[in-house]
Amino acid sequence: MKRFTLLLLAIFAAALFPSRAKAQGSINRNYVTVQLSPDRDSWEYEPGQTVTFTVSVMRENVPLKNVEVNYQWGEEMLPALETGSLNTGNGTATLKVKGMKKPGFMTCRADVTVDGRKYGNYITVGFAPGKIETTTALPADFREFWDKTIADARRTPLEPLLTLVPEKCTPTVDYYHVRFQNNRPGIYIYGILCVPKEREGKKFPAPMNPPGAGVKYLQGDTSYAQQGVVTLQIGIHGIPLDQDEQIYRNLNNNGLGYYWAYRNDDRDTYYYKNVYTGCVRAMDFLASLPYVDDQRLGVFGGSQGGALTIVTAGLDPRVKFLTANYPALCQIGGYHKGSVGGWPGIFRNPEENDIERKVAVSEYYDVVNFARFVQAEGYYCLGYNDRTCPPTTTYAAYNVVTAPKLLLTPRDSAHWLYPEHRDVLKTWLIEQLTRQ
Numbered sequence: 001m002k003r004f005t006l007l008l009l010a011i012f013a014a015a016l017f018p019s020r021a022k023a024q025g026s027i028n029r030n031y032v033t034v035q036l037s038p039d040r041d042s043w044e045y046e047p048g049q050t051v052t053f054t055v056s057v058m059r060e061n062v063p064l065k066n067v068e069v070n071y072q073w074g075e076e077m078l079p080a081l082e083t084g085s086l087n088t089g090n091g092t093a094t095l096k097v098k099g100m101k102k103p104g105f106m107t108c109r110a111d112v113t114v115d116g117r118k119y120g121n122y123i124t125v126g127f128a129p130g131k132i133e134t135t136t137a138l139p140a141d142f143r144e145f146w147d148k149t150i151a152d153a154r155r156t157p158l159e160p161l162l163t164l165v166p167e168k169c170t171p172t173v174d175y176y177h178v179r180f181q182n183n184r185p186g187i188y189i190y191g192i193l194c195v196p197k198e199r200e201g202k203k204f205p206a207p208m209n210p211p212g213a214g215v216k217y218l219q220g221d222t223s224y225a226q227q228g229v230v231t232l233q234i235g236i237h238g239i240p241l242d243q244d245e246q247i248y249r250n251l252n253n254n255g256l257g258y259y260w261a262y263r264n265d266d267r268d269t270y271y272y273k274n275v276y277t278g279c280v281r282a283m284d285f286l287a288s289l290p291y292v293d294d295q296r297l298g299v300f301g302g303s304q305g306g307a308l309t310i311v312t313a314g315l316d317p318r319v320k321f322l323t324a325n326y327p328a329l330c331q332i333g334g335y336h337k338g339s340v341g342g343w344p345g346i347f348r349n350p351e352e353n354d355i356e357r358k359v360a361v362s363e364y365y366d367v368v369n370f371a372r373f374v375q376a377e378g379y380y381c382l383g384y385n386d387r388t389c390p391p392t393t394t395y396a397a398y399n400v401v402t403a404p405k406l407l408l409t410p411r412d413s414a415h416w417l418y419p420e421h422r423d424v425l426k427t428w429l430i431e432q433l434t435r436q
Contacts, residue, residue: 005282034055034057034110036055039054043384048080048099050099051125055093063088066088067087069088069093070084070111071085073108073109076392077340078107082312107125108123109122129391132395135337146364158285160180162177171193174194174195174196175194178191179191183274190239192219195230203291205297206229208297210279211235212303220242229434238254238274255392260346267364270361279311295320298376298432298433300425301324302325303326303343304329307327307329314369319376321433322378322429323381326389327397329365330389331396331397332346332359340390340392342367342393346362374403375403380406382398382407382409386413406428
């Protein structure tokens with residue numbers, strides 16, 4: 001009884017003093033940090049140049065003295081070319097390393113042990129990244145394959161179904177769950193459509209938003225429609241988007257956990273074939289809506305969504321503008337060709353079965369090859385410290401784009417965006433789509 005009373009008092013105290021209860025929680029931040037600073041603000045060098053890093057180990061914003069630092073240096077995501085150790089002395093140390101002899105990216109990692117705990121950090125710098133050439137080959141029948149694939153898919157009528165969700169609507173935006181057929185009868189793409197309420201006699205621009213990797217609980221975004229832009233967010237797995245969130249978690253952790261490698265030994269049955277056609281059918285669906293201006297269509301997304309953004313623009317010339325953040329699926333076969341490969345990082349194991357065939361199939365799905373055919377004006381965002389979609393791979397795609405393009409490079413970002421840069425991309429896309 002005494003324990004029960006104490007428990008009730010604790011709950012009551014947490015309710016009365018929530019800030020104190022929160023303050024007693026842990027903070028997701030290391031007490032000790034390792035800092036690596038390059039000698040150039042741009043983090044960029046010419047091939048062959050030496051890079052000088054300043055290394056410090058910080059605790060409570062004060063550099064720690066005489067800390068042993070173990071470092072390794074080499075091409076990003078590949079085995080180290082140089083290892084060694086240094087001492088922080090009076091608080092900082094200098095590390096000089098030889099740069100790459102060709103365009104690309106190299107990573108320096110530093111690890112320390114302080115009071116029995118291990119800490120580490122890394123930094124990736126570029127060598128003439130604008131000159132990076134891809135290892136991805138363009139199949140001779142690439143366009144023929146995809147033109148036929150899309151034409152075949154379009155023989156299936158969309159048969160769209162829009163279901164208004166009143167509880168998700170706002171005073172100015174209507175929110176719909178939608179579905180439409182993909183490339184065969186009964187094979188559906190599901191999505192969330194957000195439309196301005198006042199639309200009679202009006203035509204709005206409309207971007208499509210494909211999802212990041214995984215099986216996700218998608219909720220749409222009404223903020224674009226509040227600014228006069230119709231948006232369609234889609235799922236790619238043929239699953240309705242109005243289910244309980246736990247269902248998507250279960251599918252992600254079980255049956256669809258490795259969908260990106262499913263049947264990747266056959267270009268006609270690879271999982272992403274339905275995904276890529278579904279993205280184009282999503283543009284067909286948007287263009288069919290009476291309140292959408294089919295001359296002002298766009299696409300935006302990040303990671304897998306960034307990949308699908310470029311794929312959609314490469315396949316569909318109706319796309320006029322795009323924004324793509326750290327796109328996945330770039331230079332997929334890179335590891336097999338002596339370079340680095342983009343997410344999902346397959347082919348790192350040289351003993352994988354039937355690897356030559358799988359790499360050949362991957363080139364029909366590699367974002368680099370779709371980037372070659374993009375006609376839309378684009379704004380791209382690539383982080384140097386991204387180890388999910390390494391910059392060698394994302395630059396390989398960006399460098400082959402011949403359409404008008406802008407590049408945002410928050411160099412210290414990894415596989416994420418700063419809020420400021422997310423706002424920049426969103427504002428740019430809306431401005432391009434809404435200008436008359």
